[in-house]
Amino acid sequence: MTTCSLxxxxxxxFGGVIVRFTNQMESNVFASLLRASMAQWxxxxxxxxxxxxxxxxxxxxxxxVKEGFYYHHAEPKYLMLVHWIPETNSTLPANATxxxxxxxxxxxxxxxxxxxxxKSGKFRGTGIWKFPTGVVEQGEDICDAAVRxxxxxTGIITEFKEILAFRQSHKAFFQKSDLFFVCMLEPLSFDIQxxxxxxxxxxxxxxxxxxxxxxxxxxxxxxxxxxxxxxxxERKYTGFTPVPTTSTFSSEKxxxxxxxxxxxxx
Amino acid sequence: MTTCSLxxxxxxxFGGVIVRFTNQMESNVFASLLRASMAQWxxxxxxxxxxxxxxxxxxxxxxxVKEGFYYHHAEPKYLMLVHWIPETNSTLPANATxxxxxxxxxxxxxxxxxxxxxKSGKFRGTGIWKFPTGVVEQGEDICDAAVRxxxxxTGIITEFKEILAFRQSHKAFFQKSDLFFVCMLEPLSFDIQxxxxxxxxxxxxxxxxxxxxxxxxxxxxxxxxxxxxxxxxERKYTGFTPVPTTSTFSSEKxxxxxxxxxxxxx
Numbered sequence: 001m002t003t004c005s006l007x008x009x010x011x012x013x014f015g016g017v018i019v020r021f022t023n024q025m026e027s028n029v030f031a032s033l034l035r036a037s038m039a040q041w042x043x044x045x046x047x048x049x050x051x052x053x054x055x056x057x058x059x060x061x062x063x064x065v066k067e068g069f070y071y072h073h074a075e076p077k078y079l080m081l082v083h084w085i086p087e088t089n090s091t092l093p094a095n096a097t098x099x100x101x102x103x104x105x106x107x108x109x110x111x112x113x114x115x116x117x118x119k120s121g122k123f124r125g126t127g128i129w130k131f132p133t134g135v136v137e138q139g140e141d142i143c144d145a146a147v148r149x150x151x152x153x154t155g156i157i158t159e160f161k162e163i164l165a166f167r168q169s170h171k172a173f174f175q176k177s178d179l180f181f182v183c184m185l186e187p188l189s190f191d192i193q194x195x196x197x198x199x200x201x202x203x204x205x206x207x208x209x210x211x212x213x214x215x216x217x218x219x220x221x222x223x224x225x226x227x228x229x230x231x232x233x234e235r236k237y238t239g240f241t242p243v244p245t246t247s248t249f250s251s252e253k254x255x256x257x258x259x260x261x262x263x264x265x266x
Numbered sequence: 267m268t269t270c271s272l273x274x275x276x277x278x279x280f281g282g283v284i285v286r287f288t289n290q291m292e293s294n295v296f297a298s299l300l301r302a303s304m305a306q307w308x309x310x311x312x313x314x315x316x317x318x319x320x321x322x323x324x325x326x327x328x329x330x331v332k333e334g335f336y337y338h339h340a341e342p343k344y345l346m347l348v349h350w351i352p353e354t355n356s357t358l359p360a361n362a363t364x365x366x367x368x369x370x371x372x373x374x375x376x377x378x379x380x381x382x383x384x385k386s387g388k389f390r391g392t393g394i395w396k397f398p399t400g401v402v403e404q405g406e407d408i409c410d411a412a413v414r415x416x417x418x419x420t421g422i423i424t425e426f427k428e429i430l431a432f433r434q435s436h437k438a439f440f441q442k443s444d445l446f447f448v449c450m451l452e453p454l455s456f457d458i459q460x461x462x463x464x465x466x467x468x469x470x471x472x473x474x475x476x477x478x479x480x481x482x483x484x485x486x487x488x489x490x491x492x493x494x495x496x497x498x499x500e501r502k503y504t505g506f507t508p509v510p511t512t513s514t515f516s517s518e519k520x521x522x523x524x525x526x527x528x529x530x531x532x
Contacts, residue, residue, distance in 0.1 A: 058331040065324040073440070074340035075361065080440070089463075091386065095341065096362040096442045097404045120357065122279075138363045139436045139443065165506065165524035170405045174339070174346070176362045177405065179445065197355070221511045224522055227529060237528040240431065240506070245487045256490055258431035259525070262503040263493060 007037040009049070014091070016048035017041055021057045031063040038067065042085055048092050051081045099172065100136040101180045102146045105229050106158055108187050112204035113229075116153055119200045128215045129205060131182075141255055143242050146183040154202045155193030158185035162239035163257055164228050167221065182225055184232055184239065207233060238262070273303040275315070280357070282314035283307055287323045297329040304333065308351055314358050317347045365438065366402040367446045368412045371495050372424055374453050378470035379495075382419055385466045394481045395471060397448075407521055409508050412449040420468045421459030424451035428505035429523055430494050433487065448491055450498055450505065473499060504528070 009017035019037075034051075041049055051069060053060050055077050069081040073095045084090040106114035115129035123130060134149030136142055143160040150158050161184045172178035194202040210216065211226045231237035240257035275283035285303075300317075307315055317335060319326050321343050335347040339361045350356040372380035381395035389396060400415030402408055409426040416424050427450045438444035460468040476482065477492045497503035506523035 055331055055336060058328045061327050062324045065321055070321060070342045071340035071345055072342070073442075074337035074345060075441070076336045076338070079337055079340060079345065093439045094365060094401055094403075096365050097402065098364045098366050098445070099360060099362050100364050100443075100445070135360055136363065137360075138441060142434055165522055167511070167520055167522045168408055169520040170518075173359045175341070175404060176339075177366075179364070179366070219512070221520075221522060224509065224511060224524070228524060231529060238504075238525055243490065245433070245490060246485070252436075254433055254435040254487075256431055256433045256487060258490065258494060259504055263497060 005033065005036055006040055007033050009037070009041075012048075012050075014048065015046060016050065017046050018050040018052065020052045021054060021060065024057055025060070027059045027063045030060045031067070034064065034067050038083070038085075047084065047086055048090070049083045049085060052078055053081065054078045098168075098177045098179050100142065100145075101178060102134055102136060102142060102149060103180060103182045103225075104132045104146050104150045104158070105164065105182060105184045105225075105232070106132070106150055106156060106187050107184070107207065107229075107233060108190065108204060110204070111207055111233065113207045113210050114150065114154055114156060114187065114192075114202070115205045115210055116194070116202045117200040119198055124200075126215070128213060129203075129210055141242075142181050142257075143183070143255065146181075146185055150185060153195050153199050155189075155191070155195075156187050157189040158187050160185055160242070162232075162241050164232060164237070164239040165225065182228070184229075271299065271302055272306055273299050275303070275307075278314070278316075280314065281312060282316065283312050284316040284318065286318045287320060287326065290323055291326070293325045293329045296326045297333070300330065300333050304349070304351075313350065313352055314356070315349045315351060318344055319347065320344045364434075364443045364445050366408065366411075367399060367444060368402060368408060368415060369397045369399045369446060369448045369491075370412050370416045370424070371397055371430065371448060371450045371491075371498070372416055372422065372453050373450070373473065373495075373499060374456065374470060376470070377473055377499065379473045379476050380416065380420055380422060380453065380458075380468070381471045381476055382460070382468045383466040385464055390466075392481070395469075395476055395479060407508075408447050408523075409449070409521065412447075412451055416451060419461050419465050421455075421457070421461075422453055423455040424453050426451055426508070428498075428507050430498060430503070430505040431491065448494070450495075 007019050009019040011017055051064055064081050069083045072080045072082040116132050132150050132153045136145040147158050147160055150156050164182045164184055166181040168179050170177045192202050216222045238261045241260040242255040242257050244253040245256045273285050275285040277283055317330055330347050335349045338346045338348040382398050398416050398419045402411040413424050413426055416422050430448045430450050432447040434445050436443045458468050482488045504525055504527045507526040508521040508523050510519040511522045
């Protein structure tokens with residue numbers, strides 16, 4: 001066996017090895033390379049072996065599965081497969097389980113709340129006014145996502161203030177879960193420029209009018225959120241504010257969300 | 267074309283169709299079935315077409331990609347591919363982006379906190395005492411995960427009280443993000459039975475001793491958490507408590523986490 005008959009992997013911090021494919025190859029060539037490499041990694045006492053296969057190299061997937069690999073996760077342009085070599089229980093990291101969404105409570109000084117009607121989805125054509133909502137993108141901070149979604153849907157520029165509450169739900173899409181953060185934002189502009197693709201209508205509405213919608217009154221979750229927003233409006237409620245901190249694992253800044261009022265009163 | 271020459275799909279609520287494979291078939295048979303079915307779905311004005319391919323049918327993946335499908339997500343035993351038919355922008359749901367973890371602050375009536383030393387990972391052999399931590403499993407509530415992890419690692423039975431704070435970090439594993447919830451739990455038992463596989467040692471430690479560890483003092487995030495726990499210990503801090511609510515989308519109960527003290531004081 002010569003060195004060129006093995007796959008080139010990079011060692012990870014957990015005694016494993018990761019192989020990233022950049023060039024296409026024949027699947028039978030790949031199969032024998034993989035078999036020889038696996039034998040070598042076993043001898044070396046490697047634990048998890050990862051194969052990151054770009055969608056252009058989809059012809060290699062079947063051979064990897066036949067060698068005992070299974071799927072770990074996938075993104076549009078690649079598939080990650082993994083094989084745990086040791087006899088002991090796998091300590092491989094779990095796949096992502098949650099999608100994260102935001103709802104934005106934007107209250108102006110006249111006591112009006114920013115609401116929208118959506119063009120698609122379950123609220124289409126219902127006439128129901130709701131807070132701007134959206135999905136937090138990969139790598140995006142929750143507080144940034146809230147500001148971005150409000151700007152995209154209504155043109156309103158805002159400053160993030162607080163997370164008022166959040167809800168965890170399961171089987172939101174396929175078998176995955178959802179974390180929905182209700183955020184309070186302060187408007188820095190007032191002239192609504194609605195986005196035409198998704199938004200049917202957008203306006204500033206007296207909070208009482210929003211809360212009095214039959215749909216809102218009928219749903220336990222929305223009624224709680226109305227109570228929270230009302231308490232916030234009357235300055236009787238404190239949520240979590242973001243504080244930038246360095247993590248224990250890297251020097252990058254990450255947001256820690258905490259009850260800043262209670263902490264600063266110490 | 268007869269009806270048996272088309273794939274059998276199930277319509278979804280968004281004008282799309284989902285095909286779940288249960289039987290193996292030859293990849294060339296699949297390729298022509300898929301081509302004929304796609305033509306039909308286009309005529310019918312379908313939007314998203316989903317293919318859920320179990321790992322046993324991995325031989326079909328290459329044909330699907332050649333027909334213009336790309337990966338949406340994967341779990342160990344299946345791969346989900348998708349194709350967006352319309353010319354307009356895709357409104358397909360995003361893949362899960364976050365893993366969710368918990369850290370457990372368990373304080374007994376003597377002012378001692380439950381701490382562990384881990385057998386593996388970055389803290390192995392460092393002598394550092396830390397709160398029990400763990401990953402929230404698919405479909406699991408955050409509050410249940412905290413109780414489960416404490417029980418698994420230390421044998422201590424607890425009651426969930428509050429989420430004190432949470433941290434969002436990015437690129438925690440591959441390109442995915444992490445949400446880490448610091449939870450307060452009340453111990454209902456006191457006799458530690460540590461789990462041998464992952465836990466080197468577990469004990470009740472005076473909170474001040476935990477907080478005085480150089481590692482804790484050195485890290486901004488942990489220092490914040492110490493301040494929060496100390497404020498909580500002195501009953502000067504309120505986090506978020508879980509309230510079961512029915513969702514707007516289903517009759518199932520989901521937990522809404524909110525500042526219950528501020529809301530009940532209304």
